[in-house]
Structure formats: C-alpha cells, structure tokens
Amino acid sequence: MGKTQKIGTYRYRILALLMFATTINYFDRSIIGVLAPTLQKLFGWSNSDYAGIIIWFQIAYAIGMLAMGGIIDKLGTKKGYTLAIGTWSVFGMLHAIVPASFSILGFSIARFGLGIGESGNFPAAQKTVAEWFPKKDRAFATGLYNAATSVGAILAPFVVGWIVHENGKNWQIPFLITGGLSAIWVFLWFRIYNKPETHSKLTKEELDYIQSDSEIENEEKLPWNKVFLKKETWAFALAKTTDAVWWFYLFWGAKYLSLTFEVDVKNIGLPFFIIYLLADLGSIFGGYLSGYFIRKGYGINKARKITLLSCALIILPVASVAITGNKWLAIVLIGIGAAGHQAWSANIFTLVSDIFPKKAVASVTGIGGMSGAIAGIITSFLLGKALDSAGKEGFFWAFLIAGSCYLIILGLVHILIPKMTPLDNNLNHITKP
Known part of the structure; x- marks a missing residue:
C-alpha cells in the first residue's frame, strides 16, 4: 500500500469514471428487463414480441460493437467515449415518449439506438x-x-420498484433518469481525462509504473481487416459468446421469477440485489485472482487460464436452476452463475490488452462484443x-446451456491460443531473444 501511495493514485480517478x-450503462440497459412483466401487461406484448424488442437492441449492439471499436481507436478515448454515452442517453430517454398505439415499433427503435x-x-x-494500468x-x-x-443492474429494480406502480403508472420516469447522470459524467470526463503521457497531474513515478511492463508503441494506425483476421481476435470473440448468458439473466431474469415464483415489480428488488451483489463480488475477485497468480510468478497465459477454468467450474450448478422448486435456492444459484460470469468476463477482457497493442484494443473488444451480441x-x-x-418449461434448456457452455468454450479458446504470445505494433508475435 505504501508503494501505491508513493507512485501516485491518479489512475484510480480514471477508473472511478469508468x-x-x-x-449508467447497465442501469439504462436493465430497466426494460425489470419492467418486462409490467410492460407486457400494459401493452399486450407476447413473449415473442418482447424477444423481438430485445433482439433489435442486440442487433444494434452487434453492429455498434463492430463499428464503435474502430471509431474509438480512431477518435481516441476521450472523444469516442463521449460520443457513445451521449448516443445511448438520448435513445434511453426516448423510450419514455413511445405511445401505446405503436409500442412495439417505438420500443424497437429506441432499443436499436440504445444498442448503438x-x-x-x-x-x-x-x-x-x-492506457492507464500496467498488465499486472x-x-x-x-x-x-x-x-x-x-451496480447498475441492482439499482434498476429498486428505482423502478420505488417509482413505478403495479398498474404501470410512471413507467416512463426511470428511462429519463440517466440523461442527468450522463451529463454529469461528460463534464467530469472532459475535466479529468487525458492520456497518461500528456496528463499534467500525473507524476513521473506513476507514469513509469503504468508503462513498466508495456512495449513502446508507434502512432501508426492498424488496418481493421488486419486486426479482424488474427486468430487471437477470434479466440476472444469465441469467449465473448458467453455474453448471451449474461443477457439472459439481465433481460429474462425478472420474467423467469415472475412466471415461476410470481415475483412482481414491487418484489424484484431483493432477488436482483442478491444476484448482482454476488456478481459484483465475482467480478472483483476474478480480477484479483489472476493478478495474484501473476504476482506469485505464474506466466500470464497460465494465470488467466487457471482463473477462467475456475470460473467455468463455479458456473456449472446453474444448469440445475430450472428443476429447483425453491425460489431462494434458484436466486442464489443464478447469483453464483452471475458471479462466475463476471469473473470470467473480467479476465477475457484482459486477454485483449495482454496480447494486442493498445491501439488495437478497442477494435478487438468491439469484434468480440459483436460476437456476444449475435449469440x-x-x-x-x-x-x-x-x-x-411451452410456457415456463422453456427455461429448462436455457439454464442447462447457461451452466455448461463455459467449459466447452474455454477448451476451444485454448485450442486457438495455447500460448498467449503478445503481438507487436504490426500484429506480429513478439519473440524473446
């Protein structure tokens, strides 16, 4: 802890903004999942209608992931992030003005823009x-x-439950809240953020620490097709297909609890709190665990993959959720699955910056996100x-796949990249002398 104090902690201000x-992103994204049973009754949507609205978000997310990664690499993080949050905030608020007469079309358009x-x-x-943290x-x-x-997914059911009546009154208000939050974020981002190399408030000691295990990079742009064709890109894209499981919890979790245990909008807060609190703990611990292995002398390849294997094994019990008859056992099992997923997610995101130069990170992350959205x-x-x-019995197969797919996908990722060899500025493998 003393060492961290000596070198400076400005990078954690940047992390706080992330x-x-x-x-904000997940609060905005989660609202429709929490409101799903209420909106279905209010507007008369079938399950297929609701699925169609969600799919428009996912189509846009897939397109946007492919495009946004390249845009952010081109514009730079400061402008690119602002463009993203401004776009999703506008379309998030547009949900609130959709009239009942064309609710399916209106929500589909709003979700599409939100996804972009x-x-x-x-x-x-x-x-x-x-840019701001060393690999370790x-x-x-x-x-x-x-x-x-x-945190966003936890806030959504409590805010919705507090504001929205059981008959659907005030359903529009939660969609408007994020506009104000986003305006605060943009102000802080422009005030605080610059690249470490040019930041006036960063000490030399902290900059040296940030750059301590990274190669010096040139400013030459990489052709997108060169990034796209690397097998390492597709190993990450394959690992990201597990996003489908996370979105299943996010968009269908309230629906499952409503159909199976009659949990309504006023009672969804505690179940979601348990699920996403466990997910939070999983994300933090999963990120800590692989770093712990690295500090113990494990190579990056071994540290990340042992952690991913641990995540996949922790997630396995989720396969049995649909055959449990106890509401709280089902909630805890989903929470354990969500914890394992978030630990998995923290480590697969890091695979990109472990392997690729910084100037390609957003593009590769976008390609992987597209893969997850398509899944x-x-x-x-x-x-x-x-x-x-089939009614609620349809959830049986969903949970079976959600519990078992991680082990299979990890095996395929290992086949693609048995050794995580870093790539240089031109995406060639760095060979040690």
Whole structure:
C-alpha cells in the first residue's frame, strides 16, 4: 500500500469514471428487463414480441460493437467515449415518449439506438484500462469497472420498484433518469481525462509504473481487416459468446421469477440485489485472482487460464436452476452463475490488452462484443419462441446451456491460443531473444 501511495493514485480517478459510466450503462440497459412483466401487461406484448424488442437492441449492439471499436481507436478515448454515452442517453430517454398505439415499433427503435450507443462502453473502457494500468493490474482494474454492471443492474429494480406502480403508472420516469447522470459524467470526463503521457497531474513515478511492463508503441494506425483476421481476435470473440448468458439473466431474469415464483415489480428488488451483489463480488475477485497468480510468478497465459477454468467450474450448478422448486435456492444459484460470469468476463477482457497493442484494443473488444451480441440475438429469439409454445418449461434448456457452455468454450479458446504470445505494433508475435 505504501508503494501505491508513493507512485501516485491518479489512475484510480480514471477508473472511478469508468465505473460511473458502466453503472449508467447497465442501469439504462436493465430497466426494460425489470419492467418486462409490467410492460407486457400494459401493452399486450407476447413473449415473442418482447424477444423481438430485445433482439433489435442486440442487433444494434452487434453492429455498434463492430463499428464503435474502430471509431474509438480512431477518435481516441476521450472523444469516442463521449460520443457513445451521449448516443445511448438520448435513445434511453426516448423510450419514455413511445405511445401505446405503436409500442412495439417505438420500443424497437429506441432499443436499436440504445444498442448503438451502449456498444461503445466496453471498447472505450478497456482501451482506457490499457492506457492507464500496467498488465499486472489490468484484470483487477477491469474487474472493478466490470463490477459496475452489477451496480447498475441492482439499482434498476429498486428505482423502478420505488417509482413505478403495479398498474404501470410512471413507467416512463426511470428511462429519463440517466440523461442527468450522463451529463454529469461528460463534464467530469472532459475535466479529468487525458492520456497518461500528456496528463499534467500525473507524476513521473506513476507514469513509469503504468508503462513498466508495456512495449513502446508507434502512432501508426492498424488496418481493421488486419486486426479482424488474427486468430487471437477470434479466440476472444469465441469467449465473448458467453455474453448471451449474461443477457439472459439481465433481460429474462425478472420474467423467469415472475412466471415461476410470481415475483412482481414491487418484489424484484431483493432477488436482483442478491444476484448482482454476488456478481459484483465475482467480478472483483476474478480480477484479483489472476493478478495474484501473476504476482506469485505464474506466466500470464497460465494465470488467466487457471482463473477462467475456475470460473467455468463455479458456473456449472446453474444448469440445475430450472428443476429447483425453491425460489431462494434458484436466486442464489443464478447469483453464483452471475458471479462466475463476471469473473470470467473480467479476465477475457484482459486477454485483449495482454496480447494486442493498445491501439488495437478497442477494435478487438468491439469484434468480440459483436460476437456476444449475435449469440444473444439467437438465444433471445429461441427463448421467446420456446416460452410462447411451452410456457415456463422453456427455461429448462436455457439454464442447462447457461451452466455448461463455459467449459466447452474455454477448451476451444485454448485450442486457438495455447500460448498467449503478445503481438507487436504490426500484429506480429513478439519473440524473446
């Protein structure tokens, strides 16, 4: 702790802003999942109608991930992040003015715009972590800002439950809240953020620490197609297909609890608090664990993969959720799955900055996010159809896949990149003399 004080802690102010932005992002994203049973009754949506609205968000997220990563690498983190949060805030607030007469179309348009904007959060945040933290600290830093996804998801049911009546009155207000929060964030971001190399408030000791285990990079831009074709990019994209599981918890969790245990909008707060508190703890611990292994002398490849294997094993019991008859046991099992996922997520995000030069981090993160969004589109479509035809029994297969897919995916990632060899400025493997 003394060493951290001596070298300075300005990088943690930047990390706090990443956590704030990610909290806003997930608060905005989670509102519709919490309100799903209420909105379905209010507007007469079927499960397939609701799935279609969610899918429009996921389509936009996939498109945006592919585009936003490159845009952020080109504009730089400061301008790129501001563009992303401004876009998602406007479309988030637009949900509130959708009239009942064309609710499906209106919500689909609003969700599409929200997805385009929100797709920029993780490429920008991960690029910021790569710029402001040495490799040995990146998984922990990622775990902290990634934990803010759960903070946003925890806040959403409490805010919605406090403001929205059981009959749906005031459903518009939660969608408007994030506009004010985003304006505060943009003000702070422009006041505080610059790249470490040019930041006037950063001490030389802290800058040296940040750059202590990174290669010096040139400013030459990398062609997007060169990044796209690397097998390391697709190993990350494969690992990110697990985003479909996280989105299943986020967008269908309230629906599952409503159908199975009759949990309504006024009672969803505590179950979501338990699930996402566990997810927060998982994110922070997962980020800490691989860093602990590195400090113990493990190579990055071994440290990250042992941690990912631990996550996959922790998640396995989720496969049994749909056959439990106890509400609180189901909630705890989902929470354990969410914790394992967030620990997994913190480490796979860090794989990008472990392997790729900083100037490619946002692009690769975007490509992986696109992969996760496409997986989410497929699962939302199939689950909506399954629930309309089979009722709540459709959740059986969803939880079975959610619990078992991580082990399979980790095996495939290891086949693609058995050794995580860093890439240089031109995306060639760095060979040690």
